[in-house]
Each structure stands twice: as structure tokens, then as C-alpha cells.
Amino acid sequence: MHSAYKKWILNSYDKINSDYVELDKLDQLVGDGDHGSTIYKGITVAKQLYLNKLTSPLDETMAIISKQMRIEMGGASGILMSIFFDESGKIDKSNLNSSIIDIFEKSIDKIMKIGKVKAGDKSILDIYIPVLNFLKKNSDFQFKKNEINEILSLSLAKTKEMEAQVGRAKFLENRGLGFIDPGAKSTEIILREYFESLL
Amino acid sequence: MHSAYKKWILNSYDKINSDYVELDKLDQLVGDGDHGSTIYKGITVAKQLYLNKLTSPLDETMAIISKQMRIEMGGASGILMSIFFDESGKIDKSNLNSSIIDIFEKSIDKIMKIGKVKAGDKSILDIYIPVLNFLKKNSDFQFKKNEINEILSLSLAKTKEMEAQVGRAKFLENRGLGFIDPGAKSTEIILREYFESLL
């Protein structure tokens, strides 16, 4: 799995690197204008660590990466977005589908608990949950990248019509209505690269 | 003389009252935007005092008015512009021309000494001096209002082409070149009303 994960992290880094200015601009509209810079700090440290930790077992590698992302990013997004990276270390080649489902279930549980957040609150959760639903529905077949990508695009677009119940957008006069959620956008990027590398 | 001086002060008040916003605007261009408000404070207190002090001898009245103007106005313009009001109390009906000349000479001396200023420095002095020159040249005849008014207008216009050597305009990048001097403008108003009431 190491080589797939390496690909995931490096490709995510490249994508965020080229998109983070856009993400900052989006967060200017619905937050405080720093989400791009923040996730860029996180994925940069993930990349550096990954290149240094190739010899450790995957779950240890990912636990270290998750912790360092959390520390580098800080804030609400650091603690919440690093969860998936930690859980993802528990992937099991011989039980691929169910271990992926498990990763998503555990991540979602933790995000909901720590972030006091639920589906429809206009957050990263609104990407993870539709993906999990798709995975569960298709657990007996091989997951198809193009189908997942469609779910990702669709779910991200849906955040546009949501009014934020969490995060800084919650305190805006229009609660971010009419704009996609910045955290959802970066999560969509990262999950797209995840399945792209894994499947 | 009391009734002429009363007329002078009240008319000056009326004129400044209708012009002080303009004067502030002018001082915005070549200073810190407060000359109108400052001279308005001075002439207001002069008016109030004059209405209260009609029983005192003229020189005492004017000395009190001068001091209160200085206190109300503060800054460079307060100490300098109040000088003429003090000196003006020494007017002598029986020696009208020479006493007026004396008032101007003494005022100019004090302004130069306290203000460390000379002709051409773009200041109130550039009104007083041409008037004094005219008065001296015509000391044997009755002073003519319309001739003095012409001197006043001309002298004020000339300050436009001067570069300030004193006052805040001295520190501007263009030293106020191209604009008339605010203190000269209010002095012109006050002297115009002076001769208007006196002659």
C-alpha cells in the first residue's frame, strides 16, 4: 500500500499547491480567507514526512503524518481534517472494501463527535458521508473511480445551497449560502486523489 | 470709536461665520484643515466679549478680546492673529491716520518677532505689509476704502505664488504653491471689515 499512499499524498500536494490561492479566495467569501494556506501547510508537512517515513509500517506513518498535520494546521480544520489521514493507515489490502468503509465510518464518527457537526451543516462531512453511502451500497463490487468522482463533484456542488451551522461561515450574515464550502472543496480534492491512487 | 469697532467685530463675525467652512477646506489643501474653525472660535469670543464690554475704555476692551482670542484659538495663528486686535485698541480719533499706521507698524513688528517670519514667507504678514505701505504712502490724505480693498485683494492673490517658509505649509511637499494662504485669507476678511467700519 505504501506506493499507492505515496502517490496519494504527493498528488494531493501537487493539486493543493496549484489550488490553494483559489481556496483562500473561496474562504474569503465564506470565512476568514485562510483555508487554502492552512491545508497547504498540512499537506506540505504530510509530503515531507511521507518521503522520510517510507520504512515504517503504514499505520505508524499515517499516525505521525496525521498528528503533524494537526499541529501545523491548528484551528478547527487541523483537528478535523487530520482524522482521515490517521484512520486511513488502517487500510487492509486483503479486505480492501470493508477496510475502506471502516476508515470512512470511523473518520465520520470522530469528526461528528469532535466537531459537533452533522450532515447538511455545510462542512467537510458533506463530502465524507455521501462517499460512505456510495461505498456501502457498492460494498460487494469493485469500487469504480468514475462513479466516486461523480459523487464527489455532486456532493461538493450541494454545499453551495447549504447554510453553515459550524465553522466561521456560521457567523456570516448569509451563512455562506451560494458558495461551496472551502473545507468541503479541499476534502473533495484529497479524496479524489485517494481513490485515484488506491483503486 | 466704540460703535465703529463694534460694527467691525460683528461684521467680521458674520463674514467668518459664512466663510469658515471654505477656510477649513483651503487649510486642508495647504495645512491641517482647521484654520476656518480656529479663526471662527476666535472671532466668536471677540463678538461675545465685545457685546459685554461696551462700558470699558476701548484699549482695555481690545486687550481683553485679544487675550481671549489667543487663548481660544491657541497654536501659531492664535498668538499671531490676536496681536492686531490688541494693537487696534490704541486708535486715536484725533490722530486717525498716524495712529492707524502705528497700529500696523507695531502689529507687524510683533508678528515678525514672535513668528520668526518675514515678507514673502506666505503668511498673514503678506497682507499687513502691503496695507502698511499703502497707508504710509497716503498718510497725508484721507484713506480711501476702495483703494485699500484693491490692495487687500491683490496681496491675497499674491500669496498663491509664494512657497511657505512658516506654518504647516512649510512642511508640505510643494510648500503650498498654487494656493492662497488660509491665514492671509482670514486676515484679508478682517482688515476689509476694519476699514469698512472705520473709514
Added chain:
Amino acid sequence: MKKIINNKDQIVDDMLSGYIKANSDRVKFSNNSKRIILRSHPKNIEKTAILIGNGSGHEPIAMGWVGEGLLDANVVGDIFAAPSGDLIFEGIEIFKENSGCILLISNHAGDVMNGEMAIELAKEHNIDADLLLMYDDIASAPRGSEDQRRGGAGTTFIYKILGALSEMGEKKETLLSLGKFVRDQTRTLSIAVASGVSPISGKKIFHLDDDEVFIGMGVHGESGYGRQKISSSKKIIKLMMDKIFDDYQYKEGDIVIPFINGSGATTLMELLIIYNDVEEYLAQYKIKIYKPLINEYITTQESAGFSISLLNSNEQMRNLWISPSSAPYFHL
């Protein structure tokens, strides 16, 4: 963006470096992190430590309040971002030998998530640490939902009073309950007049029209009661004080400590005019005033605006409020 800074990524580190150099007689970095500010002369370990984790960009708070008689430590996050729970835990760990540790957290989502995580880590390591949640901003939630309110400038009363009492060796449980009592006697309402610029995005943090003010805005531009045309100090103060008086029952003879906090660009001239009007408002209800605090302490970069915080005090609180402190940027 017109800020005097070097590399954007180094803002917080450059600032803290300057701060520690300038105040080396009173504060220092922790051994392991240049994001943890400690007193140069630590408190005796018999006493309870008081620390806070918070985002930067609001200077002088909270780094400026580390000192004898005030905070034992400040764990500093990036601009407007709470430090991670891991880093806050590192701060707590420094005081593991102390008679307990109180982590102050101003009620903002990121701060709370990371503060709670730090407390859990402390529990796992058998370190005696409690979280004290601070909130006071009446614009952010109605009466009855006080614990949903954001932390505003009135949290200052908790910092100072617990800082002073802990210095005297009071035990943790008493400190916690006094902290909650102070919190419950505090009300804050703020007003935004013009936005400052985020040093990260280089853009205004929020938008206000040229003749507009915003009553109840939070320290990062969070919304409150809404927009108004600007009017005189007296009218604005009446409006704000009426709202505070609707929220808390003051009565004749109460002794209130007022804190007028400037959010960055508002001049001390204005803050003093505002205080003059607050004093007149209180006098009209025969409410007494004790030792007000008036200056810029909790800022949002160079935003214009201010907040009014009132603590309805008892004698103990008043004595602790004026007790000495060596913190470089707290001055009554």
C-alpha cells in the same frame, strides 16, 4: 497589503521572537517550543498554574499577559487559528508537578475542540488539568443560552482575577468556581466601525459601508445584532448599554468594573470619550465604578471599533483586579 512584515509564514514567529527579546527580564520560550510563552520566574509548584491557548493576531492578548500575578503560560496559534490540542497539551505538561492546572479557553469552536483534546491528553497522562470555558458576548446568543456565547474582551476579568488568586496559592477548585462566578457576572457588547486587514489573505476581514457600524460583531468579524448608521458616542453608548442592562439586572449600589477595549484603529481619544459616556450612563442608575481599564488589549488587527465589558464585582474580585502583575502588556 500595507503591513510591515517579512515572510508571511514567519509573522507569528518573528513577532514572538521580538517579544521575547524585548521582555527577556519577564518572559521566555519553553524549552521545546517557540510557540509556548512562559514566565521567566515560574510560580511555585505548590500553586495552580493558569494557562491559555489561543490564536494570534489579537495582540497584546494573550502573550502580553503572561507574568507574575497573571498567566503562567500562553500557547500561541497561528493568526486567527487555535493552536493544536497537541501543542496545548505540551503547555499543560510543563505544569505537571503543580497543584493542578487550569486551561482557559475563550468560547470559539476551534479553541474548544483543541482545548478539549488537550485536556483528554492530560487525563491520559494523569495530569491534573481542567478546562474553564469563558464566554461573555451578549450579542452571540440570547439569555438562557449563556454557554453558547462567544468569548469577548470581558474574559479579561477571569484572566486577571484567577491569575492574582492563584499567585496567592488558592486551591484549584476554589479558582474554578470563582472563575465561573466572575464569568457569570460579566457582560460584553462590541461594535465594529471599520475592518482591519488579515495578514494572511491581505484582504479586509469584513465589510462595512462608510457611514455604517455593526453592533455585536465578534473579534473575527462574526455577526451580531446588525448594521446601523453611525451616530454620536452618546447615542451609540445608550443603545449598547441598554442592551447590556436588558441582559443583566444591575441595581443601585452595584460596583461595576468597566473595561473599554479598542479593537485596533480606534484612538484612545475616542475610547476616553466613550468611557465618559459609559460613566454617565451608569451614574444615572446610581451604579458605582471601580478602577476601569481603557486601552487596546484584544485587537483584530487594525480594525476600528470597541467593546464595553462590565463586571458586577464583589470585594474579593476588586482586590484581585488591582493586585500587582508583571505582565508586559497589562496595565491598570
Added chain:
Amino acid sequence: MKKIINNKDQIVDDMLSGYIKANSDRVKFSNNSKRIILRSHPKNIEKTAILIGNGSGHEPIAMGWVGEGLLDANVVGDIFAAPSGDLIFEGIEIFKENSGCILLISNHAGDVMNGEMAIELAKEHNIDADLLLMYDDIASAPRGSEDQRRGGAGTTFIYKILGALSEMGEKKETLLSLGKFVRDQTRTLSIAVASGVSPISGKKIFHLDDDEVFIGMGVHGESGYGRQKISSSKKIIKLMMDKIFDDYQYKEGDIVIPFINGSGATTLMELLIIYNDVEEYLAQYKIKIYKPLINEYITTQESAGFSISLLNSNEQMRNLWISPSSAPYFHL
């Protein structure tokens, strides 16, 4: 104009009223004028009194520096306008029984004219009073014409050091000569980043483009070395420090007291980053630093910008610099 004020004509009086109410334990009005701020606990008349007359609009200076160990009185003018000589004389008269009186005047034309008038009035009344002219701004006149320079933030060193020494009972002549010596060892250079608004005109005090700064601008927008594109703190500091070092011969081992003064809107975050770079510059020449002062003290409303002042100190100056003071707004 977005200022929180009441009647424009009452700004200074409202502000002073708020100030005296808030600090009634330490300062009061004189019996005859609400434009003269005095210590609540006056100095023993055996000692020399130190006072200053200056325009307002620059708060907290100078009213905020009246206190034990600092100023005995501040005679307050209107916004950006010196008080009249008559009023300054009234301030001096309060100390007619003291062992002399020193009137500090920052070198600006209106201040000097009115200060000189006050001293003449004192002479006429047989009151022992001297004027000490303060100047330090190297942008306003070249080397050799030091006495033509404007008074800038570096005048702070004179206030504090004479305030402290006079409190100890030192005689007037010694105070005057130390004051002049401090002045001669002080250099200041300022930079304007963005204009504040005059509360009188409601307009910006000066104009700067969005990417422009102005090196050497005076405290009311007076001109200096001219406009530059904004760059990094390090570059700006190098440029400013090079100019200061051209003007004064510092040498290895000198012990300098730095004062980084914010002019209103510039954040403490920036002032600390600036200090960090000033410290590095000095370190490179092996110049030592003693107890820096960093905050907003001499402001021009909510203008953005700052000044660097350096006092090349001796031991006496350093001890006086850190000696205690009760002034409400001076805090080392």
C-alpha cells in the same frame, strides 16, 4: 467621518473628562482650568516641577504621562494646536513655590511661540521657569542644524529621565543640563504607512498611495525624505537604521535604549516584528540594548506608521529610565 465622538467642539473636553474620571486616583484637573492636568499627589515644593504644553490628538501623550516619577502637569491644547502662552503660564504659576520649573516644549512652531510667551510671562511674575526645547527627528534638518529638527517620539527619553530625576530632588540646573545631554544622544526616524483622519476636518491628514510609505514624515504629516514603495520590514528597517547610523556615531559596546512607537493603526504584531529587525541590526554592530519601549504612545489619530528612537545611554540614564512611575499610560 467614522469616529465615535459627540460634538466636534467638545472632543478634547469630553476626552479629558473621561480621562480624569477613569484615573481619579492619580490625576486631577487644576482648580482653574479643565485643560491643565495635574498629579493628584503633587510633588514636594522643594523639588523642581516638570511640565509640558502641547496640542492634543496624539494620545496617550502627554496627559497620560502625568504622574509620580514623570510629569507634574500637562497643559492641553486643542487637536493639533498648541495651548496659548497664557494657559501654559497658568500651568507654570501652579508651581511658583517650587524650586523652579522646567517647561518641556517639542520643537514645533506653535508650541515654541506659546512656550516662549509663557516663559516671558513667568519672568514678569518673578517665577523661576525655564524652557527646554526638545528635538530629535533626523529627517527634518541635516547634521549641524540639530536645533532646527522637529520633536518626535524620542522626546520620551527626556520626559521620563527628567521626571524621574526631579522626583529625587535634583536641582534645576542639573536637570536642564541632563535634559540637553539626553536630547543630544537621541535620534529618531519615522515612517508613515497610511493617514488617519483629522477629527476637526473629517478628512485624511495626508495622502499616500496604496503601496507607498513615507520615510521621515512628522507627527502631523510633515514631509521628510520622501515616498517609497512598501517592502519587507527587514528592508525598511535597514534603510531607516542606516540613516540613523549616518547621523550619529555609534560604536561597539554602546548601550542603546530603543523606543518603537506606533502612530495609531499599526498593530503591536508589526511593532514587535520591527523591533526584532531593529535588534538584529544593532546586534550586527555589537551594540547592546537596554529595556526597550514598544507600543503606541505618540499617535497621529489612527495613522499607520511607526518611529524608531534610539538613546545612546549612560548608567544614570538607564537607572532613571526604569525607575517607577504612576503615570496611567507609561509602561515599560
